[in-house]
Amino acid sequence: MNSAPMIAAPDDAVLHSPGLPPPGAATASVTKVPPIALGLLGLQHVLVMYAGAVAVPLIVGRALKLAPDQVAMLVSADLFACGLATLLQSWGLPGVGVRMPVMMGVTFAAVTPMVAMGTNPAIGLTGIYGAVIAAGLFAFLAAPLIGRLLPLFPPVVTGTIILVIGVSLMKVGVNWAAGGIGNPRYGDPLFLAIATFVLGVILAITRFGAGFVNSASVLIGIVVGTIVAAFFGLVDLGHVAAAPWFDVVRPFAFGSPTFDPVSIVTLCIVMIVVMIESTGMFLALAEICADPVDAARLTRGLRGDGLGTVIGGVFNTFPYTSFSQNIGLVGVTGVRTRFVAVVGGVIMLGLGLIPKLAALVEAVPQCVLGGAGLVMFGMVGATGVRILGTVDFSRNRNNLFIVAVSIGFGMIPLVAPSFFKQMPHALHPLLESGILLCALAAVALNLFFNGLAGQGAAREAVRRQAAVSAH
Incomplete structure (x- = not known):
């Protein structure tokens, strides 16, 4: 991976061109970014992640059949x-x-198990939030120990898990494209045509667009698709008109959290995977920014994941992780100051206080989201494939068995939803999550075939796979 030029202080905002010298070159020139430009760059980070950020609450809210104002x-x-x-x-x-x-942003890794929890009447939405809070506390306390778990998650394991995450989520995107489960017009050719149109817009922008326009192709596709859908009477703005312009986000708006042991264990396993992924992202970003991350700093970052997840559970949302596309954007723009993310965070806070905007997001037809979902969720799976591309399959055929069997376990709930019907009901949130079945199988099989790698090799492997994900 190409690193950005070395600078005197990691928090200086800089822009670079491809012609600048590599890290450590004394002649590397820097250009400071004025506050206005920094604000625009922070907004760019928000727009790049926006479609992915709002996808998870839309998936979970609609899967649980919440009212439009509750989804908003x-x-x-x-x-x-x-x-x-x-x-x-x-x-x-x-x-x-x-x-x-x-x-x-909210991690996609938790979507499938959370939907399984939420659709279980004994657990419901408050059970999800209880599990999120408990998993966040677990992550906060376990942060110093995560480095020791890296050998359990080499690229053959994490690549397989991320691939299954993408494939599992594709079911959501496909159903959205057809109009959404429960829609009496499910599969209407109009829905399919609009989803195809949105997909075409995104692909065209990706092929012919450049710079920020290319990076925001999914968001632009959703906006254009919504405008087209409005001409066919598919956009209901009644809830948007009724929503206030400003309101505060209240803790525990859906009631006091409840704590189901199996759900908690399920999300704790998810958080381990999330923290392994975050570790790689931090290491890759450290290389881009020429700003080393030692063990103490890595622990602080993982505590940030944990505390952010606790905040998510308190404020009616879900587990959090670093967004890889934004780390890739740091490398593209060359702006390596942390204050560009601070500005982006302030913008996100402000957006969260505008219910009318949330109602507008909720009003986007599912067929429009379907066209975008095929790209977003497919890219998650493609990232897993890219990570698996770094795995040695020719000299170590055992890796083929790890991937093959783990994917098979991960597909069970997707292709045979009743497979575990006779198992104890308390285990269903775990057994109905293909992601977690895949993770458990991949870790166990990797230990069986390959044993444990050294800490240094594991750390370097996690950094490499994060670099793949960010690009």
């Missing part, structure tokens, strides 16, 4: 907590935060 509340809460979590990581508190240009 989830979106507002998510944007607000995104801002808080981003400020925790970029600005930092004593002992918390990696203090680098990191934008935080």
Whole structure:
């Protein structure tokens, strides 16, 4: 991976061109970014992650069949907590935060298990929030120990898990494209046509666009698709008109959290995977920014993930992690100051206080989201494939068995939803999550075939796979 030029202080805002010398070159020139430009760059970070940031509350809210105003509340809460979590990581508190240009958002890894929990009448939405809070506390306390777990998660494991995450989420995107489960017009050719149109817009922008326009292709595709859908009477703005312009995000808006042991264990496993991914992101960002991350700083960053997740549970949203596309954007723009993320976090906080905006997001037709979802969720799976591309399959055929069997376990709930129907009901949130079945199988099989790698090799492997994810 190409690193950005070395600068005197990591918090100086700089821009660079491809022609500048590599890190450590004494002749590397820097250009400071004025406050207005820094604000625009912070907004760019927000726009790049926006579509992905609001996708999880839309998926969970609609899967749980919440009312439109409740789904809008989830979106507002998510944007607000995104801002808080981003400020925790970029600005930092004593002992918390990696203090680098990191934008935080809800992880897709938790979607499938949370939907399984939420659709279980014995657990519901309050059970999700209880599990999120408990998993966040676990992550906060376990942060110093995560480095010791890195050998359990080499690229053959994490690549397989991320691939299964993407494939599992594709089911959501496909159903959105058809109009959404429960829609009496499910599969209407109009829905399919609009989803295809949105997909075409995103692909065209990706092919012919440049710079920021290219980076925001999914968001632009959603906006254009919504405008087209409005001409066919598919956009209902009644809830947008009724929503206030300003309101605060209230803690525990859906009631006091409840704590189900199996759900807690499930999300704790998810948080381990999230923290392994965050470790790689921090290491990759350290290389981009020429700003080393030692063990103490890494622990502060992982505590930021944990505390951000606790905040998510308190403010009616979900587990948080660093967004890889924003780390890639740091390398593209060359702006390596953490204050660009601080500005982005403040913007996200502000957006979370505007219910009318959240209602507008909720009003986007599912067929429009379907076209975008095929790209977003497909890219998650493609990232897993890219990480698996770094794995040695030719000299170590055992890796083929690890991937093959783990994917098979991960597909069970997707292709045979009743497979575990006769198992104890308390285990269903765990057994109905293909992601967690895949993770457990991959870790166990890797230990069986390959044993444990050394700490140094594991750390370097995690850094490499994060570099792949960010680009």
